[in-house]
Amino acid sequence: MTLRVRARPTWPELPAAVRGAVERALGSRVTSSESRAGGWSPGSADLVTTAGGRRAFVKTADARVNLETVAMHRREVEVLRLLAGGPAPRLLGVVDARPWFGLVVEAVDGRHPDPLAxxxxxxxxxxxxxxxxxxxxxxxxxxxxxxxxxxxxxxxxxxxxxxxxxxxxxxxxxxxxxxxxxxxxxxxxxxxxxxxxxxxxxxxxxxxxxxxxxxxxxxxxxxxxxxxxxxxxxxxxxxxxxxxxxxxxxxxxxxxxxxxxxxxxxxxxxxxxxxxxxxxxxxxxxxxxxxxxxxxxxxxxxxxx
Missing domain, CATH: 3.90.1200.10 (Aminoglycoside phosphotransferase (APH), C-terminal lobe)
Incomplete structure (x- = not known):
């Protein structure tokens, strides 16, 4: 049994304008990051921690690589604003540094479920x-x-x-x-x-x-x-x-x-x-x-x- 895994751009590889927009949304400099490889998106997916200890999950995409991924990120922003938490993570900020677009959400502590359990x-x-x-x-x-x-x-x-x-x-x-x-x-x-x-x-x-x-x-x-x-x-x-x-x-x-x-x-x-x-x-x-x-x-x- 394996989950879908794909290579993604990691936090250090993102443009400075994108990283800066994330840090402004979080109100502090990002000091560490962990890339997540699951799923099908060709964009980035990083768990980040700021100098103040705040943790968040950041997803970004480059419209020049896959325009549909950017459209999906925009739709997700709408959905998370509608749900405002509950079963979904809370939206903390939006990154619009064209051609890049992304969202910053709360870090949900946890693990992926085991399909064999x-x-x-x-x-x-x-x-x-x-x-x-x-x-x-x-x-x-x-x-x-x-x-x-x-x-x-x-x-x-x-x-x-x-x-x-x-x-x-x-x-x-x-x-x-x-x-x-x-x-x-x-x-x-x-x-x-x-x-x-x-x-x-x-x-x-x-x-x-x-x-x-x-x-x-x-x-x-x-x-x-x-x-x-x-x-x-x-x-x-x-x-x-x-x-x-x-x-x-x-x-x-x-x-x-x-x-x-x-x-x-x-x-x-x-x-x-x-x-x-x-x-x-x-x-x-x-x-x-x-x-x-x-x-x-x-x-x-x-x-x-």
Whole structure:
């Protein structure tokens, strides 16, 4: 079992203007830093400590390397302002030193959950169950609008003649029908993280689950993040036996869960065949592997009915 790891620019490698903006946001000079390698962003990710002992987490990106990463950082700023803490870290400052952009958030003490430990999985599902209701008129899009195009991924794969395993091709009509249920199945009023994986989660020292990296947040059914988290646990070799009986999932209709898995499978496999974005080497192989994990879980569930 391994987490996603990639090389990033480290704190000493950032432009002086970027480091200066961070230090102004924190009110003191940064005296030490530790780079974090998990995740897919090509930008920096550093835990920093100031001369006054203040700790913070800093994420920055260069628009010349990957413009979408900068856009994601800007979206995350909006989300963190909306959440104002709770399951998410508090926003401490924004760095706008074009072409660089970034954010400074509170340092959350903790470790990434172990996908092989059912107790850690329970903690993260507990955290998902505590996600707040999204305020009316807020900046977040509804999930059925955000993923409307992704739900058509199966059709595109079929029409383009993309090679698929025989079992998948045999079930394509049913997979398309499941994905078409998305507007009804995924609708809700909760803030949804939208990209909850093991490397976007932490277990704090008092045994609480925390959710980090929020640029993909949407409004939808509260249980959606629980399924995507379990998908990653399964992908990383962990067991999800019993997890579907957690309170955040146990009353969710099986067809709704399957609709979500079908949308995810369509998204991953349709995306995996496209050219890699700048600065994100390996993302398409990862999406193909995630798509295979979705399909194995979904087909296993369907055979069990």
């Amino acid at each position: 059912p107790s850690d999985t329970r903690l993260l599902l507990d955290a998902v169950g505590g996600l707040p209701v999204a305020p009316a008129g807020g900046p977040l899009r509804r999930i059925e609008d955000e993923l409307a195009d992704a739900a058509h991924g199966w059709r595109r794969l079929r029409e383009d003649g993309v090679p698929l395993p025989d079992e998948v091709r045999e079930h394509l009509p049913h997979l398309e029908a499941l994905a078409a249920r998305m507007p009804h199945a995924l609708r809700g009023d909760s803030v949804v993280h939208g990209d909850l994986r093991v490397d976007n989660a932490l277990v704090d020292p008092v045994g609480g689950g925390r959710l980090i990296d929020w640029p993909s947040a949407v409004v939808g059914a509260r249980w959606l993040d629980a399924v995507t988290y379990l998908l990653d646990v399964r992908h990383l070799g962990g067991s999800i036996d019993g997890a579907m009986r957690h309170p955040v999932l146990r009353d969710v209709p099986a067809e709704d869960v399957d609709a979500w898995l079908s949308v995810l499978g369509a998204y991953f496999l349709d995306s995996a065949r496209r050219p890699e974005p700048p600065g994100l080497a390996g993302i398409r192989d990862y999406q193909a592997a995630q798509g295979a994990t979705v399909l194995s879980w979904l087909l296993e569930r369907r055979r069990g009915y």
